[in-house]
Amino acid sequence: MKSAIVVGATSGMGQSLAMKLAQEGYRVGIVGRRTERLNEMVRSNPEAFIPLTLDISREDAIRSLNTLVRDLGGLDLLVMAAAYGFPYNALDHDVTVDIISTNVRGFTMVVDWGLKLFLEQGSGQLVSFSSIAGMRGSGVDPAYCAAKAFQMNYLEGVRQVVDQHQKSIYITEIRPGFVEKNDSHVETRFWIDPLDKATQRIYQGIHENRKVVYLSKRWAFIAFLLSLVPKLWLEKLMQGYMQPDHAKPTMEPSPVRPPGK
């Protein structure tokens, strides 16, 4: 029986992928901060899931992940789906630090840990979610987009490191556009991919050991355009997109739970 860990398994694509992996016969370690959601998943399939309540922005997260691998009896697939972010441009440093602590610090902690483990055992696959939002800067959510750019760049770099050592370790970057969310608070989204279709494409991309997976043709096309569009055009485009709701920084409290809270 193959084993997987999904970090960020309590909602969205991480949860949906964890369920798909369980259906496909994997034993899955499911990780997130909301214990009740993890327990619900275990109740739905006690044979398949092992829960771990964990905040990846915490220093001691690695010890708990090691214990989870031991309980699973090994690790073939590590999925890093956890992220923290929402449209926020009020330049409040505390919020920016919250975003960085999960999406940069927590992300690198999970990725480094997983790749070292795979290098030691000589095999494994890392799957990590970035975003098309990481391809350019955005005034709608500057910190989230910058963190996603970091993730994309980091994955590209560590792939080169791992390839030098071991050809049978795969790194698959999932690069979504907009995907249906169970608890969506964002009204400015468009071309939203249904969760089940996205999950199917992600699973297929993992199965084929793809390097980068887009979840639909139109988002792949948008990514291509974003890589070409000159800075001046992008700024004009974003000014249009930010009107009227996002033109001014919003000082409203976060609709999303920050790490550790």
Ligand SMILES: NC(=O)c1ccc[n+]([C@@H]2O[C@H](COP(=O)([O-])OP(=O)(O)OC[C@H]3O[C@@H](n4cnc5c(N)ncnc54)[C@H](OP(=O)(O)O)[C@@H]3O)[C@@H](O)[C@H]2O)c1
């Ligand atoms: N949905 C989209 O439209 C979209 C678009 C582009 C990219 N993405 C990326 O795709 C991935 C999945 O997004 P999603 O929208 O499907 O997921 P989501 O519903 O936003 O769920 C995020 C998951 O991350 C977990 N999480 C957040 N902070 C954590 C922390 N500090 N420690 C441990 N777990 C943490 C959450 O669990 P707890 O709250 O229980 O901790 C939850 O399970 C993310 O990386 C996201 O940036 C999504």
